[in-house]
Amino acid sequence: MTVLPALAVAVLVTVWVLSSRTRRRGLPLPPGPKGLPLIGNLLDFPATFQWLAFDKWHKQYGDIVYLNLAGQSVVVLGSPEAASAFFDKKSAVYSDRPRMVMLNELVGWGEFNIASFRYGNAWRELRRVFHQQYHSGVIPQYYPIFLRHTYRLLRNLLTEPNELDQHLLHTASAIILDTMYGIDVVDRDDPYVTIADKAMEAVVESATPGSFLVDSFPALKHVPSWLPGAEFQRKALQWKALMQDMHNKPFEVVKNAMQRGRVAPSIAATMLQEVSSDQVQRREYVIKAVGATSYAAGSDTSAATTQVFALAMAMYPEVQARAQAELDAIVGPDRLADFDDRPNLPYVNAIVLELSRWLPVVPLAVPHAASSDDEVGGYFIPKGTIILGNTWSILRDPVRYPDPDQFKPERFLTKDGRLADDVQDPSVAAFGYGRRICPGRHFSDSSIYLLVACMLAMFSISPPIGEDGAPVKITAEMSAGSVLRPAHFDCIVKPRSDAAIDLINKTAAFQ
Ligand code: HEM
Structure with missing residues (x-):
């Protein structure tokens, strides 16, 4: 067969395969932008900020949108009802993850990272362990850790107010490493933070869609690393070594400390002792x-959320002033806010809710996958379809959240200032969906509440003053990497009073 007829046959077979999918069970695929032959919607698919393009498509095609990326089916869900129809009502079908050969199989991330596990018994076992360590009932055990690192953040901001970003990132990593391994990380260039961050950079690179042919042609994973052109295999080996450091090094700290009989309390120590x-x-x-999963899933997400908090405070001085008035009235000037104060601080709680709604740091959650052919709402969903919950659209719905672009904590309050129970809690989407919903959400909710309450009580965050003598206008620019986070913005972080400085200095006594 010459080349042209062979190509024609290939095209016909592909078209037949794709169209036969729509004929399966006589049901159509969900609506979506019309693609080109063979490559489907590949050219429509934006390289970054995909949720914004999806948002437009939801307005045009509805809350279930279908895309064909060169043969890979993708369904995007843009309302809580659509998300629930897939992830809750059909959770046995939509709790799988897509196969990612480079990241999970060659680099080895899939052997350890629960978030990447395919749906099945191995995932169930580790998910159960996660639940035991992070369910809402055990979170108070971690309060001393949250207090220690939040106080340290306050002291660091006193001495280095211009390093806000750096300190927020560091606090999130320190909380996870302390909780998990009892490692008391140092403020600069901590070896364990460095090990974990290097591994995370490799994860992001190896997971970047379209970067490695082996993700589209899994058989290539058997190509030996010495073969010319097998650069991906050599990269995978290098990255695998970083993963192994991340898994082994902090764990060795706990094991060695146990052998010496001087182990700090931590999840790892408890789990080793009880076996x-x-x-x-x-x-x-x-x-x-x-x-490793706690660090990967919890560190950047929590840090980005606290960066969103700083951005919101710099942009909305009236919100900051109202929260500070609440804290001054309820907590007073002689002590720092604690967890016991939380029920009496509705406005601070409303800020925590609004943070995850306004700029959700994981705007498309983590992709789920269909583990069998299925039907939802009269549409055919082929096995292997990647299912994306469009958290961005769900939390920017102007009907449920009027003026969705505005940071407005009061949307979660009743007229008399209590938390309203008839406004949709952003955790319907901000922490993902169905059986794969984030098991660290109670942990991050408590640690972020404390950080927000303490920072607001002690510091003011404001935009810098421009040459014209007026505050510089800050806008909500975002940068997309492993998570969505505010692009760098300048702001002034200042203690609110001399009494605040004294109180912050006194926290050094808290261990
Ligand atoms: C503000 C902080 C956080 C946000 C916004 C967040 C968000 C998310 C999202 C959107 C998912 C995907 C859920 C899905 O597949 O539908 C997820 C999964 C996960 N998160 Fe979080 N997360 C946060 C903090 C944490 C923390 C602190 C931990 C652990 C200490 C954690 C552990 C996990 C794990 C293990 C998974 C994978 C669950 C699975 O695949 O079964 N997360 N998170």
Whole structure:
């Protein structure tokens, strides 16, 4: 067969395969932008900020949008009802993850990272362990850790107010490493933070869609690393070594400390202590998996949320003033806000809710995948379809959240200032969906509440003054990497009073 007829046959077969999918069970695929032959919507698919393009498509095609990326089906869900129809009502079908050969199989991230696990028994086992360590009932055990690192943040901001970004990032990493391994990280160039961050850079690179041919042609994973052109295999080996450091190094700290009989309390120490000697090997694997996943899933997301908080305070001085008035009235000037104060601080709580709604840091959650052919709402959903919950659209719905672009904590309050129970809680989407919903959400909610309350009580955050003598206008520019976070903005962080400075200095006594 010459080239042209062969190509024609290939095109016909592909068109037939794609169209036969729509004929399956006599149901249509969901609506979506019309694609080109063979490549489908590949050229429509934006390289960044995809949720904004999806948002436009929802307005045009509805809350279930279908895309064909060169044969890979993708469905995007743009309302809580659509998300629930897939992720809750059909959770047995839509709790899988897509296969990612480079990241999960060659670099080895899929052996440890629960968020990447395919839906099945291995995921169930580790998800159960995660739940035991992070469910709402155990979170108060971690309060001393949240207090220690929040106080340290306040002291660091006193001495280095211009390093806000750096300190917020560091606080999130420190809280996870302390909780998980009892490691008391140092403020600058901590070796364990560096190890984890290097591994995370490799994760982001190896997971970038379209970067590695092996993701589209999995058979290539068997190509030996010495073959010319097998650069991806050599990269995978380098990155695998970074992953292994991330899994092993912090764990060794706990193991060595246990052997010396001087171990700091941590999730890893407790899990090692409570296991019988014949189960140690399996338990070590589980601890490493929970530790690496906690860092990967919890550190950047929590840091980005606190950066969104700083941005919102710099942009909305009236919100900041109202929260400070609440804190001054309820907590007073002689002590710092605590967890016991939380029920009496509705406006601060409303700020925490509005943070995850206004700029959700994981705007498309983590992709789910359909584990079998299915039908939802009269549409055919082929097995293997990637399902994206469009958290951005769900939390920017102008009907549920009027003026969705504005940071307005009062939307969550009743007229008399209590938390309203008839406004949709942003956690319907901000922490993902169905059986894969974020198991760290109670942990991050408590740690972020404390940071917000303490920072607001002690500091003011304001825009810098421009040459014209007026405050510089800050806008909500975002930068998209592993998570969505505010692009760098300048702001002034100042203690609110001399009494605040005294109070912050006194926190040094808290261990
Ligand atoms: C503001 C902070 C956080 C946000 C916004 C966030 C958001 C998310 C989202 C959107 C998902 C995907 C859920 C899905 O697939 O539908 C997820 C998964 C996950 N998160 Fe979080 N997360 C945060 C903090 C944390 C923390 C602190 C931890 C652990 C200490 C954590 C652990 C996990 C794990 C293990 C998964 C994977 C769950 C699975 O695949 O079964 N997250 N998170």
